[in-house]
Amino acid sequence: MRKKLVVVGAGMASGRMLEHLFEDGTDAFDVTLFGAEPRGNYNRIMLSPVLAGEKCYEDIITHDAEWYAAHDVACRFGETVTRIDRKAKVVFSRAGETPYDKLVLATGSAPFIIPVAGRDLPGVRAFRDLDDVEAMIAAAEKPGARAVVIGGGLLGLEAAAALRSRGMEVVVLHLMGHLMERQLDPAAGYLLQKELEGRGIKVHCKAQTKAILGDGRAEAVLLEDGTVYPADLVVMAVGIRPETRIAVDAGLYVERGIVVDDQMVTSDPDILAIGECVEHERICYGLVAPLYDMAKVAAATLREKAATFRPVETATQLKVTGVNLYSAGDFADGDDREEIVLRDAAAGIYKRLVLKDNRILGAVLYGDTADGAWFFDLLKKGADISDQRDTLIFGQAYQGGGRLDSTAAVAALPDEAEICGCNGVCKGKITGAITEKGLTTLEAVRAHTKASASCGTCTGLVEQLMKLTLGDAYNPAAITPVCGCTDLGHDEVRRLIRAKRLKTIPAVMQELEWKTSCGCAKCRPALNYYLVCEWPDEYADDYQSRxxxxxxxxxxxxxxxxxxxxxxxxxxxxxxxxxxxxxxxxxxxxxxxxxxxxxxxxxxxxxxxxxxxxxxxxxxxxxxxGHAYAKGLRTVKTCVGSEWCRFGTQDSTGLGIRIEKFMWGSWTPAKVKMAVSGCPRNCAEATCKDVGVICVDSGYEIHFAGAAGLDIKGTEKLGLVRTEDEALEVIVALVQMYREQARYLERIYKWAKRIGYDEIRRQVLEDKARRKEYYDRFVFSQKFAQVDPWSERATGKDRHEFEPMAELSLEAAE
Amino acid sequence: MSDHHWQAVGRLDDIPLRGARCVKMGEITIAVFRTADNRVFALEDRCPHRNGPLSQGIVHDACVTCPLHNWVISLETGLAQGADEGAVRTFPLKRDGERILIDLTRAMVMAVEE
CATH class of the missing domain: 3.90.480.10 (Sulfite Reductase Hemoprotein;Domain 2)
Known part of the structure; x- marks a missing residue:
């Protein structure tokens, strides 16, 4: 008879343990999996990208219903285990008793909630599970909503950046003198703070929270120094503590966490524990790499195989799009320690290595983290770096004389160099799997090795390894040609039109070595648009290419x-x-x-x-x-706004008309539909348009990148501006940026996803000089575009288009 | 009926380069195409797929792409290109200097049949 295994907690550690348990195909156990959340195992590390809207929940599921069914796991999700009876060997839950032969506790950790008044008010959330994420997303939907994030560590900053990208006003309160003090030294913390402030996040260090204020729900946060920050949402991200309650109640040996030995066994030989709830040699772990090691060891122990958990060095990366940050090891100052620092403030680069006896103890990299894996490898090996001290800080590419390119740097890594920190996958394992199993895609490499399958920050390294191993057979960023007439992609063609100053379709085809004599129905309209956009005053529109x-x-x-x-x-x-x-x-x-x-x-x-x-x-x-036929500005839909509506906050009709009169006639890569709503009730349905405006009391909220066609997608918030003039300028700049960069027939939402919402925000909202340049270029091109094509044709232009060349009667022919 | 009924329908300059003009004959519309290298072709203005007006399509090499669903039709043979199958009726055409003449025999047979 099979033994009964009960697992309490469906997090990342237990999910991985079950995988290892089923690995060899033997099914020694009947498994029952309890999870307090009403869903199965998912990749908790990826909650930040979900909060930022870069991924959705489905993307981060690690085990689906099919997987549990295939392995015969009895899932009890949404059911909390309340008690263990060790004598009777049963656990208790809502549904009653469940017996076990072996029990694994993987209860994880609970967010630490600082004990201040108001901490229980609605609107105060931790950042721990999907429910928290959903609550935060809901809070961010309210226009002009404000968030206060308490805690400037890894989790708090990821939450802050994500909420900011959703358009919230965000303040980060941090108790210590600089951000992420556990991973960063003050200098790197300062660079990070500047970067976040540049994104519009306010950072308040040495902030001691006194109370959360509010009548019925959180409304503000009060600091000891008297500062008050208004808040619709308060996120507590000050730390975690191991969740040990049922272990304590059951009389297991618990210190800070549930104490385990090297085999992950607790003080009761039939009970194991893994994950954030455990304490091993007086250390509790919070990063995923050691938790995965525990999972592996626990699976082996359950199968009565020898395995030992050893503490490992771990490296940290911050998952905030656009911020490159890497830290590893111990980088505290000390009398017996030396340091090598590289600082390039203009480029936003800071690197610091802490050395002792010519060996690397710690590394902090900000801005350029390409050498993180290499430094970490030297650190773990305890390598003597005396020979390369002079050039060490410049990174691996500078070792041994000439500068290597980044691929060569990866090629030079030893086989045992760790590539994926989360899953502890080294270079040799990845290249081995690629060769042996004939893997050719990133997805396949992830499936077989787990490399880059957790937080994903090492994806670039894995791709370089694929390139090295497969040669030309692997081409991740393969350019899709415009059409069969050329090998060039849309972006290359646009760049070359600009660089070579090509001003006619024949010139483009000649210079860029088109394979056909005069293109086709795909490339000609694209080229015609690119030329219209690039040379508005000089290019003669080719009607036969429209x-x-x-x-x-x-x-x-x-x-x-x-x-x-x-x-x-x-x-x-x-x-x-x-x-x-x-x-x-x-x-x-x-x-x-x-x-x-x-x-x-x-x-x-x-x-x-x-x-x-x-x-x-x-x-x-x-x-x-009305240009209802054009790849151009179609319509600006409006509601009646403050002129008629009792809820209207601004003159939405007037603004819509103004935008339309300003922008009509412009050609764009694909059609552009806009709308202006006079209040957040959004009667003009502005939040599914290419560009939308929601008027609010304090100004104009500009939205973009929505879709309501083949795809349905709500808009992204670009930002809030105070005046109508500014709203117009931002919208015009946004459209001009799209006109200049998008591929023909690519709608705004697809282009924006490709370019990155933050990048667009930076260029057309934050960088005012840049915005003005886009605006001016649009205004210039309008001089040539705003001609009514109907009146031209009503007076005889292109008459041949509308009249037959000849009308014959049958008799005439005979 | 004699073997050929040549009928002048217009001049080369009447048709835009890489474009087309229509010749109407009762219910029948003939599209006269002019390619980039000044060759001229006459086809029935009706795509074999969903009757799209080929004269409104984009002309490239010796082909036209139908404006309705992007079928590509050879002007030389009237056959659909690529994976699509179908044929468009073609009409004999000759040039007399700038003048374009179409043999309407086939068109007249079509007109009688309809």
Whole structure:
């Protein structure tokens, strides 16, 4: 009969232990897995990217229902184990008793909540599990919401950066003199603080929290020095303590954590413990690497195999997009210690090595962390570095004379160098797996070796190893060519048009060695757009390279007729305009009139030869083209705003009209739809548009990168500006940045995801000089773009487009 | 009926380079294409896929891409290219200096059949 194994806690350590337990295919145990959270094992380290919106929960699940079923694990998620009866060998939960032969405690840790008044108020959260993350995301959704993060350690800073990227006003309170004092020295802590402040996060060090204030829910945080920070959300991230309650109640030997021996066995031989709840040789662990080691040892012990847990050196990296930070070892000052420091303030680089007897004791890298793995390897080996002292700080690339490129640096690493700190995977294991198992993708390498499968910060190193091992067979950033006519990708083509000052389609094809004589229906419209955008004043638009809609300025329908949508600025119309439309519909016998999703009127079924006459009639009433057919600015949808609505905070209609009048006629890589809502009730549905504005009392919240088509995606918040003028400038700069950088047919949301929301925010919101440059370039190009194509054609331009070359009767032919 | 009914339909300059113009004959529309190297072709203006007006498509090499669903049709043979299958009716065409003449025999047969 199989033995009964009960596991209490479904975290990263127990998930890994179960994997090891099932590894050899024998199933010696009937496993029951209890988890207090109503869900299975997931990668807790990745909660920060989830909070930042860079990943979703599904991305970080490590074991799904299928996996548990395949291994016959009885899952009891959402069920807390309340008591252990060691004599009867049963655990108690809501559902009653569950017997065990072996019990594994993996209860993890609980966030430490500082004992101040108000700590229990709604709105105060820890940053520990998915429920916390969801609560924080919900809090961030309120426009202008403010967060105070208590704790400037790893977790607190990741939370702060993520909340800030969601548009919250964020203050970090830190008790110590500098941020992350356990991993960083003061100099690196200062650089980090500057970086965070540059992102609009306020950092308050030496902040002693006195109370959390609020009536019914958290409203502010009061410090001992009297400072008050208003807060809609308070995140406690001051530390963790091992969760030991049921172990204590059961009479197990517990100090700070549940005490275990080298085999992970507690004071009761049938009870093991792993993870953050344990204490081994007086040390409690919080980083994932040693926890995974424990998991491996515990699985071996359960299978009655010999294994020993040894404390390991661990390195730390901060998972904040755009911040490179690495620390390892011990870097406290000391009389017997020396240090080597490299400081380049302008480049934002700081490196410090702490040495003792010519061996590395600790390393702190900020800005450039490429050599982290190499320093850490020297540290763990206790290597004597006397020979390379002079160049050591410059990194591995500078050892042995000439400068190596980064791939060569990785090539030079010894096989036992650790690449993935989380999972303790060394270089040899990765290259071995690639060769033996014939792995060719990053996903496959992750699946077989676990390298870069946890926090993901070593992904670049793993990719370099793949490149080294596979040669040309591995090409992670393979460029997708524009089309079959060229090997160049969109970005390369745009860059070369600029660099070589190419100003016609034939010149592009000649210089960039197009493989076809005159391109195809994919590349020609793309090139035409790139040239229009790059040389607005000089380039002569090639109509034969435009899709029919943009050539005849109407939308082709399935039967070859066209639909006509006149511009109605901001969706506002008048009796005179409506009368003109009614007359046109009757005069030209237009079969259908329909209101569009963008608040315009669409006349469908217009015969092509009627188009110029239809436009001429519409033109008399003041209508211009609505560009409903264009890869360009389509519509700005608005609500009635403060002019009519009792909730309106600003003149949303007026702003919408202003934006539309300013930006109409501009060509863009793909269509651009905008909206302005007068209050957060958002009647204009601005949060699924390419660009949206939500008016609030304090100004204009600018949103971007939404989608409501093939993909559905809420917008990202770009930021809040105070005035209408500033809102217009930011929106124009954003669109110009998109015009200059995106690939043809790439909507804003796809482009933004590729470029990074923070980068866009930095360029068009924070960097005011840059913003102005984008704005000016847009204004310049508008001089040539804002010509109404309808009135031009109503007066005879491109007549050939609309008239047959000949009309023959059958008789004439005979 | 004689073997050929050549009919002048217009001049080369009437058609934009890498473009097309239409010739209407009752219910039938013939698209006359002009390629980048000044070759001229006449095809029925109807994609074999969903009857899209080929004359409105983008002309590249000796092909046109239908504006409705991007089928690529050879102007020389009328055959759909790549994975798509289908054919467009082509009409004999000749040039007399700048003048373009189309043989309408086939068009007249079509007109009678319809």
């Amino acid at each position: 899709f029919v809609n943009e050539r005849v300025h109407a939308n082709i329908q399935k039967d070859g007729t066209y639909s006509v949508v006149p511009r109605m600025w901001g969706g506002v119309t008048s009796a005179k305009e409506l009368r003109a439309i009614a007359d046109v519909v009757e005069k030209f016998d237009i079969p259908m009139v329909k209101v569009t999703g963008g608040q315009r009127i669409d006349m469908l079924g217009v015969k092509k030869e009627d188009l110029p006459a239809v436009w001429a009639e519409l033109g008399k009433a003041g209508f211009v083209s």
